[in-house]
Amino acid sequence: MQIHGQGGTGKTKLLHAITELFASRGCSHALAKTALSGVAASQIGGSTLHSWATIPANLKGLPTSDSWIYHPSVETMKRRERNMRDKSLLVVDESSMLTTNLLSLVSQVTGAFREASGIRNASSTNPFGGLGVIIIIDFHQFPPVGSATHALYYPAPTTTKCQLGRNLYLQFSTVVKLDQQMRITDPVWHNILQRSREGACTAEDLTIIHSLVLSNDQCDVPDFSVAPWNDAILITPRNSVQTYWNNRAVVKHCISTKNTLYICNAEDSSHGCGLNMEQRFQTAKLSLKQTEQTPTILRLSIGMRVMVTRNLATSVNLCNGSRGRVVDIALDSREPRFTAATSQKSEVNLHYPPVLVIVELDFCDFPCLPGLKLRQVPLSPIQVKFSVGSHPTTRITRRQLPLIPAYAFTDYKAQGQTIDYILVDIGKTTCFSLSPFNAYVALSRSRGRQTIRLLREFEESLFTRHPSEFLREEDYRIEQLAKETRERIMDII
Numbered sequence: 001m002q003i004h005g006q007g008g009t010g011k012t013k014l015l016h017a018i019t020e021l022f023a024s025r026g027c028s029h030a031l032a033k034t035a036l037s038g039v040a041a042s043q044i045g046g047s048t049l050h051s052w053a054t055i056p057a058n059l060k061g062l063p064t065s066d067s068w069i070y071h072p073s074v075e076t077m078k079r080r081e082r083n084m085r086d087k088s089l090l091v092v093d094e095s096s097m098l099t100t101n102l103l104s105l106v107s108q109v110t111g112a113f114r115e116a117s118g119i120r121n122a123s124s125t126n127p128f129g130g131l132g133v134i135i136i137i138d139f140h141q142f143p144p145v146g147s148a149t150h151a152l153y154y155p156a157p158t159t160t161k162c163q164l165g166r167n168l169y170l171q172f173s174t175v176v177k178l179d180q181q182m183r184i185t186d187p188v189w190h191n192i193l194q195r196s197r198e199g200a201c202t203a204e205d206l207t208i209i210h211s212l213v214l215s216n217d218q219c220d221v222p223d224f225s226v227a228p229w230n231d232a233i234l235i236t237p238r239n240s241v242q243t244y245w246n247n248r249a250v251v252k253h254c255i256s257t258k259n260t261l262y263i264c265n266a267e268d269s270s271h272g273c274g275l276n277m278e279q280r281f282q283t284a285k286l287s288l289k290q291t292e293q294t295p296t297i298l299r300l301s302i303g304m305r306v307m308v309t310r311n312l313a314t315s316v317n318l319c320n321g322s323r324g325r326v327v328d329i330a331l332d333s334r335e336p337r338f339t340a341a342t343s344q345k346s347e348v349n350l351h352y353p354p355v356l357v358i359v360e361l362d363f364c365d366f367p368c369l370p371g372l373k374l375r376q377v378p379l380s381p382i383q384v385k386f387s388v389g390s391h392p393t394t395r396i397t398r399r400q401l402p403l404i405p406a407y408a409f410t411d412y413k414a415q416g417q418t419i420d421y422i423l424v425d426i427g428k429t430t431c432f433s434l435s436p437f438n439a440y441v442a443l444s445r446s447r448g449r450q451t452i453r454l455l456r457e458f459e460e461s462l463f464t465r466h467p468s469e470f471l472r473e474e475d476y477r478i479e480q481l482a483k484e485t486r487e488r489i490m491d492i493i
Contacts, residue, residue, distance in 0.1 A: 002175045008181050031087070096143060235425065382400070
């Protein structure tokens with residue numbers, strides 16, 4: 001089955017209802033809930049699809065024989081046993097980012113496991129080994145990262161695996177479409193978003209959107225120093241803007257609360273020794289992507305908003321994208337002893353990452369830990385490895401906390417979330433192009449014109465061109481399947 005609906009039509013609420021139904025029948029164990037990102041998985045109390053299906057994040061180094069599917073390691077087989085045994089329904093949320101290749105792999109893995117386990121009527125020749133599957137989709141949100149040709153609606157697959165996945169997707173002929181808007185309470189804004197999905201915004205629509213730009217003469221500029229706008233979140237496609245905004249917001253937080261700002265330097269080493277000057281220089285030039293998303297410098301203060309940057313425990317909502325506030329900071333024992341005068345400083349430069357940070361998460365399924373309050377969890381530095389230089393390369397080991405300030409985050413992190421008050425950055429970029437997907441995802445995160453402002457002006461083509469002709473055709477096909485599904489249901493009733 002496919003469940004379609006634009007942002008705010010209750011897809012997540014429907015999934016919660018399915019969860020409650022399974023629980024009421026005493027068979028919660030038979031339901032598997034997954035999503036394509038950690039933050040989306042945490043919101044539904046599930047796990048990432050890659051983790052659930054034991055699919056490695058990077059498939060490039062795997063043999064083409066698929067032996068990892070049919071001859072798994074003992075540990076992988078144990079994970080499949082935990083995840084797949086006794087399951088009768090798999091739900092995949094945020095499936096706009098699901099690729100035909102991944103869909104094919106999930107079918108192969110579940111089919112191989114169910115047949116090898118002797119599950120009744122299971123066969124690896126049947127899609128997903130006979131396991132029931134529901135995919136929850138809004139195709140007008142972000143397509144697969146870096147591989148739009150692998151999207152489920154792309155009609156010309158480029159590989160055999162993608163063709164198999166495409167054929168599997170076409171078998172999802174039962175379509176339920178959710179139409180009632182639950183999030184957007186502003187009917188004018190709702191209609192604008194509806195037209196923006198298809199690149200059909202009118203001149204009047206564009207005038208209204210422009211009126212939300214802070215520099216526009218028609219904009220009702222809110223007071224960002226008081227509630228509720230003082231807690232507004234910035235959504236931007238630019239990592240550099242996110243970083244700069246977050247750093248300035250932390251400084252603002254420390255000034256208003258008079259709390260100490262800790263500059264937490266990452267602990268870098270090579271073969272157990274500290275880095276020399278050349279290695280430090282090479283490391284400083286690396287981007288966040290090259291350092292496994294672990295920053296060289298992290299700014300922390302008690303009471304500030306933070307976001308987790310690693311999938312640490314998705315089953316209890318502690319994952320990449322989880323947000324909360326810093327409750328306490330425990331410094332490394334190797335730090336120089338602070339005097340009373342030092343502790344009163346507004347800014348302290350640390351030689352090592354704090355050994356422990358207590359974070360109170362907004363949402364968390366952790367049981368209350370001894371000595372802590374509900375939703376409070378302890379986080380310690382993680383260790384990652386990356387290389388610098390060339391001929392030869394030097395392997396660097398970095399220890400740093402898996403956190404960043406959470407006053408701004410990228411539009412990819414925002415997908416699937418509802419945010420009370422937001423600032424949106426969809427201004428023209430020089431290094432990459434924005435698409436209608438960027439604009440729609442960002443502007444559909446809040447409830448209407450009264451809770452959204454735009455940071456700067458934008459290109460109107462974001463709202464006047466369709467994001468994809470292939471998607472236009474798929475929308476029509478989905479509409480026909482939804483109509484046929486409704487007719488079948490009415491005949492049964």
